Amino acid sequence: MPELRKNIITREWVVIATERSKRPDDFSVKKEIIKTKEEQNLEKSKCPFCPGNEHMTPPEILAYKSKNNFKGWQIRVIPNKFPALSPAGELSHNSVGIYDILNGIGVHEVIIETPEHYNDIISLSNSQMEELVSAYFERYNQLKNKFNLEHIIIFRNHGDRAGTSLLHPHSQLIATPVMPKEFWYEVEGASIYYEYEERCPYCHLLEFEDQDGERKIAENDSFIAIAFFASRYPFETWILPRIHNASFSQISMKEGNDLALILQDVLKRFYNCLGDPSYNLTLHSLLKPEKQAEAYHWHFKIIPRLTTPAGFELGTGMFINVSAPEEAAKFLRESKTEVVLT
Numbered sequence: 112m113p114e115l116r117k118n119i120i121t122r123e124w125v126v127i128a129t130e131r132s133k134r135p136d137d138f139s140v141k142k143e144i145i146k147t148k149e150e151q152n153l154e155k156s157k158c159p160f161c162p163g164n165e166h167m168t169p170p171e172i173l174a175y176k177s178k179n180n181f182k183g184w185q186i187r188v189i190p191n192k193f194p195a196l197s198p199a200g201e202l203s204h205n206s207v208g209i210y211d212i213l214n215g216i217g218v219h220e221v222i223i224e225t226p227e228h229y230n231d232i233i234s235l236s237n238s239q240m241e242e243l244v245s246a247y248f249e250r251y252n253q254l255k256n257k258f259n260l261e262h263i264i265i266f267r268n269h270g271d272r273a274g275t276s277l278l279h280p281h282s283q284l285i286a287t288p289v290m291p292k293e294f295w296y297e298v299e300g301a302s303i304y305y306e307y308e309e310r311c312p313y314c315h316l317l318e319f320e321d322q323d324g325e326r327k328i329a330e331n332d333s334f335i336a337i338a339f340f341a342s343r344y345p346f347e348t349w350i351l352p353r354i355h356n357a358s359f360s361q362i363s364m365k366e367g368n369d370l371a372l373i374l375q376d377v378l379k380r381f382y383n384c385l386g387d388p389s390y391n392l393t394l395h396s397l398l399k400p401e402k403q404a405e406a407y408h409w410h411f412k413i414i415p416r417l418t419t420p421a422g423f424e425l426g427t428g429m430f431i432n433v434s435a436p437e438e439a440a441k442f443l444r445e446s447k448t449e450v451v452l453t
């Protein structure tokens with residue numbers, strides 16, 4: 112019998128279609144065909160994110176120097192050459208008849224995670240992962256008081272099905288002058304929950320999942336990774352900080368280092384269990400936490416792109432998930448965390 116589950120934050124209903132359920136290992140995707148050395152070199156020569164091709168991108172905003180190579184960089188942050196939103200000019204309102212328009216003010220940056228074209232995030236060292244989180248943190252904090260920004264998202268698209276256009280490992284940051292709908296639902300929902308329950312819904316569910324354990328995937332001193340009870344997607348994973356904080360901008364150094372560890376831990380489990388699936392990693396954080404500081408709780412979500420939302424989802428905004436979160440969690444929890452790259 113399928114089950115309708117309610118998201119306690121957004122109050123949306125999700126169908127967990129257990130009768131259509133696949134076994135967790137049925138989701139495993141085929142790995143890409145290995146390219147020859149010549150094909151790899153050709154790809155690297157055309158890649159704007161590879162060392163030596165820095166002239167193909169706008170000048171860098173931030174670079175962490177390589178410890179091994181004095182001249183080289185380890186992480187490089189650049190403006191997106193084809194930005195979705197542009198930092199030039201002032202924000203202004205306009206209208207066309209009944210419609211509102213804002214000019215496209217904002218920020219769109221690319222965080223190049225490694226100089227190695229084929230070195231994915233799962234094979235970075237601990238210190239490289241810590242530097243990546245540090246770059247996320249630095250850019251988030253440098254931008255939070257600039258312009259008329261309402262929201263900043265940091266995200267990572269991995270694989271064809273996740274919408275990535277360049278293979279070279281990178282994340283992106285987009286700052287918008289308006290509050291995006293999905294995020295607004297979360298903040299509003301958390302505020303309503305807080306009004307009635309007098310506590311943050313994320314702290315509440317974190318406490319429950321920590322004790323219950325059935326949907327737990329991984330944990331460390333500062334974070335817990337869970338398969339969310341009312342997941343929209345198979346293997347949807349939430350990474351929640353144990354310490355309540357509305358904004359990623361306020362994390363401690365210890366939390367940053369623990370975040371680096373758990374992000375990579377979960378992604379290694381995905382790789383081992385699901386065969387390098389496409390996924391989207393997204394930061395959910397309140398840019399201006401003054402108002403909803405008690406109600407909202409920053410976190411990361413990872414959505415593997417194993418199924419495609421279709422007519423029902425697009426027509427209703429209601430999702431059918433063909434994998435029980437409990438089974439997904441068990442499968443990932445029992446996975447090896449050492450990765451042998453093929």
Ligand SMILES: [Zn+2]
Nearest residue numbers: 158161228279
């Ligand atoms: Zn490259």
Ligand SMILES: [Zn+2]
Nearest residue numbers: 311314355408
């Ligand atoms: Zn909380």
